[in-house]
Amino acid sequence: MSRRRDWPLYVVMAAAILFMLAPLIVVVGASVTTSSFLEFPPRGFSLQWFQAVLEQDVWTTTLVASLELAAVSMAISALVGIPCSVALARGSFRGRAAITAFVLSPLMVPSIVLAISLLVIYSRTGVGLPFWRLALAHGVLTAPYLIRTLTAALEQVDPALEEAARNLGASPAGAWLRVVLPTVRPALIAALFFAFIMSFDELVVALFLSGPRLTTLPMQIYGDVQYNLSPAIAAVSTLLIVLTVAGVLLIERVLGVRRLIR
Amino acid sequence: MRPELELRNLVRRYGDETVVDGVDLTVGKGELVSLLGPSGCGKTTTLRMIAGFAKPSGGQIVVRGEDVSALPVHRRGVGLVFQSYALFPHLSAAGNVAFGLKRRRTPRGEIAGRVREALAKVQMDGLGDRMPAQLSGGQQQRVALARVLVLEPSLILLDEPFSNLDALLRETMRSELRTIQQRLGFTALFVTHDQEEAMALSDRVAVMERGRLVQVDRPEVVYHRPATRFVAEFIGRANLFAGTVEAAAGGELAVRAAALRWQAAGTAARGAAVDVMVRPDCVALAPVAAGEEGGDPGPNAARGEIVQTEYLGSGCLVTLRTDGGERLLAEIRTAADGAAELVPGRRVLARWAARDVRVLDAGRAGAEGGAEAGAAAAAALPGAS
DSSP states (O other), rough: OOOOGGHHHHHHHHHHHHHHHHHHHHHHHHHHHHSOOSSSSOOOOHHHHHHHHHHHHHHHHHHHHHHHHHHHHHHHHHHHHHHHHHHHHOOTTTTHHHHHHHHHHGGOHHHHHHHHHHHHHHHHTTTTOOHHHHHHHHHHHHHHHHHHHHHHHHHOHHHHHHHHHHHTTTTHHHHIIIIHHTTHHHHHHHHHHHHHHHHHHHOOOHHHSSOTTTOOHHHHHHHHHHHHHTTTTHHHHHHHHHHHHHHHHHHHHHHHHOOOOO | OSSSSSEEEEEEETTTTTEEEEEEEEEEEOEEEEEEOOOTTHHHHHHHHHTTTSSSEEEEEEEEEOOTSSSSSGSSEEEEETOOOOOOOTHHHHHHHHHHHHHTTOHHHHHHHHHHHHHHHHHHHHOOEEEEGGGGGHHHHHHHHHHHHHTOOEEEEEEETTTTHHHHHHHHHHHHHHHHHHHHTOOOEESOHHHHHHHHOOOOOEETTTEEEEEEEOOHHHHSSSSSSSHHHHOOOEEEEEEEEEEEETTTTEEETTTEEEEOOOOOOOTOOEEEEGGGGOOEEEEEOOOOOOOOOOOOOEEEEEEEEEOOOEEEEEEEEEEEEEEEEEETTTTTTTTTGGTTTOOOEEEEGGOOEEEEEEOOGGGHHHHHHHHHHHHSEEEOO
């Protein structure tokens, strides 16, 4: 193929990239404005809104709350999801297809429906702690993503690897822990990362379940947009973008995940 | 001496299907035995039962006098080299080799030395740091072997270990495997569907057909004295014809198969349906001079015309159409006198010795002989149409 004839491809690619980057450009642009309204293009350039955000306790408090929530719900998701994936990927038992459909069902249920049903369940059973209510809900919400990613990866693993480990003297559990799971490490890390991010920016379920004593970062942003519409929100969003990119780079460097998204 | 491995009436069923059907096999210490058969004959299932990945439906697997049928995989102490190598992708070559030692709680200080030693045995010195993805197919194969050798098992199973290598490397690796096996003296059971590989490598070849062992013997015996028609056809090329015994006396048989007359050693009743077989490399060709045409060429001989010649390197495979209409294969040495004259269109006299003829019980009723004979003769010769 000659380069000359490829130009329509490059145009499409450039358009796609622009389309994906546009929201980021708008948000970052709006965060440096000198005016006191959320607008794009920005008027002038200043970092005053970043300063305002860092000086207000409410942003750091909610950020920490959201990070804690994301970490705990990721752990719950992993605790449920990893054994479940292992069973679905390798087990051959009755009703496997039905169970697969069942564990993946939260993917298909609108989150508002899930939020309402969990609200009803919690008010009946009286689980009072808002943090744990939300962490459990987010675990339910994110586990299917983890299970789907991990099951797909585990199904790709040559069954001979597990058998080789067994033949060399590993117990059944040892073969899984030392060979099969390390083989899917990139997929596992990617899945955990997605679970974390999903919980971190989840709004609908959080609004329904958190109650007055717990505010997450997305809830805070949402509230602010409703009442203030100040460029501080754009500054917060820009900081989140920076944090996320830094997180991805860190995982890439430290854990050597080259194919984070497969 | 106690045999290293004994399979006693080993059976494996999947539902209604019997995949392994009463296999009896004894493998002596230091012996290399090939389990040879077409795909689906049950050879891999047999191997997997010995390794412990499949449960026998019946029978016993005895390793050094001990029935291991009930032992879990990781307690069997039987090494297995996989067709896909099954190297652990997240571990280096050395890490792969060390894996089994670590599971056996080998002292740390000892591991490095033994890993180095094992890699040296397969000529992979200095490549221990490489990851499997950075190794060529042949190198991966060597690591897979070293990973098993380092544990010093007295029995090693190999499941089509060379099938993913190109032809040249396959030959190198198989002669290397043979050298290592003889030097270290371990016992090996080698599963393959490649008859040439089985013949080249093994002390004995066990030919398997539809879940049963049909012949277990030295390669040359399996080749020249096949026990059944299946073995004759599966191992190498064969001129195989269905015929009828015309006379039997004193251990000698006279057989008529289509338009050819055969003499061979054997015992069978007069009128019995048999198959006769002679290997192409036992058939000699001579050009027919103008005055020699006409008349009966005698038993174990046929006149005909060369239809095709295939150059094989050291040999040449010649296809004849005999005057009776049969197709006959002869493999002659390229360097032999007069070989250059054997070109398509040339009339030749083919001869073979009575001692090279193998008479096989056709295992069919005499009445059906006629119909089946034609089909059998056609099937016996590749290229017959």
